[in-house]
Amino acid sequence: MYEGLKGFTDFYPDEMAPLREVIDTIEDTARAYGFRETSTPALEPAEMWTDKSGEDIVDELYDFEDKGGRHVTLTPELTPTVARMVVAKQQALSKPIKWVSTRPFWRYEQVQQGRFRELYQTNADIFGSSEPEADAEVLAFAADSLTNLGLDGSEFEFRVSHRDILGELLRSFDADVDTTEAIRAVDKRAKVDEGEYLGLLSDAGLSYDQAREFDDLLVAGDDDLSALTDFSDSDDLAAAVENLRNVLAAAEDFGVREYCDVSLTTARGLDYYTGVVFECFDASGEVSRSIFGGGRYDHLIEEFGGQSTPAVGVGIGVMNSTLPLLLQTHDAWPGEGIATDYYVLQVGDVRSVASRIARDLRERGHVVETDVSDRSFGAQMNYADSIDAETVVIVGERDLENDEVTVKDMESGDQTNVPVAEFPGDSERPTYDEFA
Amino acid sequence: MYEGLKGFTDFYPDEMAPLREVIDTIEDTARAYGFRETSTPALEPAEMWTDKSGEDIVDELYDFEDKGGRHVTLTPELTPTVARMVVAKQQALSKPIKWVSTRPFWRYEQVQQGRFRELYQTNADIFGSSEPEADAEVLAFAADSLTNLGLDGSEFEFRVSHRDILGELLRSFDADVDTTEAIRAVDKRAKVDEGEYLGLLSDAGLSYDQAREFDDLLVAGDDDLSALTDFSDSDDLAAAVENLRNVLAAAEDFGVREYCDVSLTTARGLDYYTGVVFECFDASGEVSRSIFGGGRYDHLIEEFGGQSTPAVGVGIGVMNSTLPLLLQTHDAWPGEGIATDYYVLQVGDVRSVASRIARDLRERGHVVETDVSDRSFGAQMNYADSIDAETVVIVGERDLENDEVTVKDMESGDQTNVPVAEFPGDSERPTYDEFA
Numbered sequence: 001m002y003e004g005l006k007g008f009t010d011f012y013p014d015e016m017a018p019l020r021e022v023i024d025t026i027e028d029t030a031r032a033y034g035f036r037e038t039s040t041p042a043l044e045p046a047e048m049w050t051d052k053s054g055e056d057i058v059d060e061l062y063d064f065e066d067k068g069g070r071h072v073t074l075t076p077e078l079t080p081t082v083a084r085m086v087v088a089k090q091q092a093l094s095k096p097i098k099w100v101s102t103r104p105f106w107r108y109e110q111v112q113q114g115r116f117r118e119l120y121q122t123n124a125d126i127f128g129s130s131e132p133e134a135d136a137e138v139l140a141f142a143a144d145s146l147t148n149l150g151l152d153g154s155e156f157e158f159r160v161s162h163r164d165i166l167g168e169l170l171r172s173f174d175a176d177v178d179t180t181e182a183i184r185a186v187d188k189r190a191k192v193d194e195g196e197y198l199g200l201l202s203d204a205g206l207s208y209d210q211a212r213e214f215d216d217l218l219v220a221g222d223d224d225l226s227a228l229t230d231f232s233d234s235d236d237l238a239a240a241v242e243n244l245r246n247v248l249a250a251a252e253d254f255g256v257r258e259y260c261d262v263s264l265t266t267a268r269g270l271d272y273y274t275g276v277v278f279e280c281f282d283a284s285g286e287v288s289r290s291i292f293g294g295g296r297y298d299h300l301i302e303e304f305g306g307q308s309t310p311a312v313g314v315g316i317g318v319m320n321s322t323l324p325l326l327l328q329t330h331d332a333w334p335g336e337g338i339a340t341d342y343y344v345l346q347v348g349d350v351r352s353v354a355s356r357i358a359r360d361l362r363e364r365g366h367v368v369e370t371d372v373s374d375r376s377f378g379a380q381m382n383y384a385d386s387i388d389a390e391t392v393v394i395v396g397e398r399d400l401e402n403d404e405v406t407v408k409d410m411e412s413g414d415q416t417n418v419p420v421a422e423f424p425g426d427s428e429r430p431t432y433d434e435f436a
Numbered sequence: 437m438y439e440g441l442k443g444f445t446d447f448y449p450d451e452m453a454p455l456r457e458v459i460d461t462i463e464d465t466a467r468a469y470g471f472r473e474t475s476t477p478a479l480e481p482a483e484m485w486t487d488k489s490g491e492d493i494v495d496e497l498y499d500f501e502d503k504g505g506r507h508v509t510l511t512p513e514l515t516p517t518v519a520r521m522v523v524a525k526q527q528a529l530s531k532p533i534k535w536v537s538t539r540p541f542w543r544y545e546q547v548q549q550g551r552f553r554e555l556y557q558t559n560a561d562i563f564g565s566s567e568p569e570a571d572a573e574v575l576a577f578a579a580d581s582l583t584n585l586g587l588d589g590s591e592f593e594f595r596v597s598h599r600d601i602l603g604e605l606l607r608s609f610d611a612d613v614d615t616t617e618a619i620r621a622v623d624k625r626a627k628v629d630e631g632e633y634l635g636l637l638s639d640a641g642l643s644y645d646q647a648r649e650f651d652d653l654l655v656a657g658d659d660d661l662s663a664l665t666d667f668s669d670s671d672d673l674a675a676a677v678e679n680l681r682n683v684l685a686a687a688e689d690f691g692v693r694e695y696c697d698v699s700l701t702t703a704r705g706l707d708y709y710t711g712v713v714f715e716c717f718d719a720s721g722e723v724s725r726s727i728f729g730g731g732r733y734d735h736l737i738e739e740f741g742g743q744s745t746p747a748v749g750v751g752i753g754v755m756n757s758t759l760p761l762l763l764q765t766h767d768a769w770p771g772e773g774i775a776t777d778y779y780v781l782q783v784g785d786v787r788s789v790a791s792r793i794a795r796d797l798r799e800r801g802h803v804v805e806t807d808v809s810d811r812s813f814g815a816q817m818n819y820a821d822s823i824d825a826e827t828v829v830i831v832g833e834r835d836l837e838n839d840e841v842t843v844k845d846m847e848s849g850d851q852t853n854v855p856v857a858e859f860p861g862d863s864e865r866p867t868y869d870e871f872a
Contacts, residue, residue, distance in 0.1 A: 001741030305437030
């Protein structure tokens, strides 16, 4: 007996049905915004991450040397791949480029409760606009995805921050600060104790007092961004604050401002982010970990050898992620299970007629099963129950002598005889598509 | 500038749109037959293939040692994974188990024209029935997938063979035959010259004359299976021939017999197959390589440590495969491209109204884009063209003074002024779902 690898999940149909509903809802939301589907490789050259993405993700890279001696990696996230694709066809693609896809990613993490080595995300990215409307559209897509899944606006929150605000604030101190290191420290703020956090800021170049003041400013800024521009008269800081305000104003017009809280201690773990970044959290606090996040990465395309191209995106974890927990916590988990419109039950030597009926119902758009195991009436009826068949069409030798079949409604138990020629007639169920 | 790995493909939206249509058609066909979706790991313990699957696939395994020192592999095919999953929950699953999924697989092949290291398949499998109806249902699902894709029955053929017929025929010879080796030789018949083929059969234990006679029998059997039972009075051979006849009779009742040709020189490359095996080919011969294949593997679940459970399945390659070639050859390639219902064009300071209109249209099920790049009228109109917007709603400051917007039908070029309050009204397009 073989066992699957730790950190990887087998999804059986009863687990997959609600997840498929979740994915379809998010993808339909993306489609409504005009995001277009791409499909991308599972493996990439490892240097696409080791060069630019920062130590957190490199530590968890599921990388190896392939048989040709190349250092390759199972992709831990989509952003570098789509950046590579934009660079490869930069001239041919009309801007803005709006892409969406759902696929697995891999991280060599310590396996523990709620942490997986294989996770699935729907990613949506916009390339080619530096305007606040692009950031806001990503926020709007993410918020609409959650409300379309049935969540109420009071059940989730987007903690919105801005990398340039953090960077310019740090540069306003009279100190030689490694801003990348300092922003990594901010990203760890909620995960380590205060002493360790201040220590990390101090490692990045701030004095202890400066680290305290910096952190106080972040907290004060959440309530009123003016606290930041009051602290420093840096034009770049003022521009970053203005950009964040503009994104929030666009989010207001897009109908999603109510989900956004300014939270400058939100930093995101990846080095390539530039402007607005955000993370979605459970507003009730019951799910303590981040649900998903995204942000702006205006320099990555150029760093990958392309023309300067602003970009902003979000990756919503859909399987082996915290989103199912959020939905379950707020009773928004889809009830989808196995469903079947018809089971065509065969009694005696009736395969030819039963097959024609099954075929006819399938052509009308129904989900139809029939006996492929040569089983008894009782065994077939049990199976029809197990697949939640709504109607059982009993095709029996004796009924067929009168050119009839018996139609049993499984909920009411009602049985009626129907002439084969008129079936399904009035007893036809709505199809899956009609129902959707 | 980074390059993706050789043998892997980036699918851009204009390439992905028709492929998504192909996948949806095949998955909808599977759903109509009651196959239920699963989702499965990309990585598995390598011994799941090295133990049982045969040298052809082991030679191409994309395997490596992970950071924990385990010998793991990117899965080259689905069958061992679903077999493992059936074993793990054998008691809880009601039979027959009918599963479907679409996902990538990986093989470390020599990269050349038409050969990829990452390929995508839709797999459908039935576990728990040894009856011919199960084999025939897999054939019917595969055939319906192709006809639902728009192929005519004259444009493809299923070459149907039977592993037990091959095995029992080989055992009928007065020789010490390694049937696994001999069947591998049959699988190579079309790919090597006659001398090499006979040599492989001779390596497996047949004399040169026996090898000739065996091959003549396979060819004669294609026309009339009685040639085989005339050659040997083995009961097991007679039972295997009877089983193949029964599968073809069930395929007749299921409406797909016309696509099936008996072809005993079809063997399939994997060692775990037992009864009926088949491969789909282009009937015109224009695409010379196999399109896809499947078959029965009644022993694998038991070999994986489960209770004896018959099984039959098919894996239809959908991307980086020969299916797109077959569809293109017969003018059945979907015409799907980028499509957009509405572009909401903004002139002046109208974001608030334009956003409300876009939002309203999305809630009605439309695909809607609006300006996120602060662009001019002309640039927005060009973009609307590039995304094939069917209608452009021009929201301009001046029109808004009269509470109007301008609606432009992009095909006819007709423009009409519509009161904002009444929009979309009569100018509403059918939604994607209505259209589908």
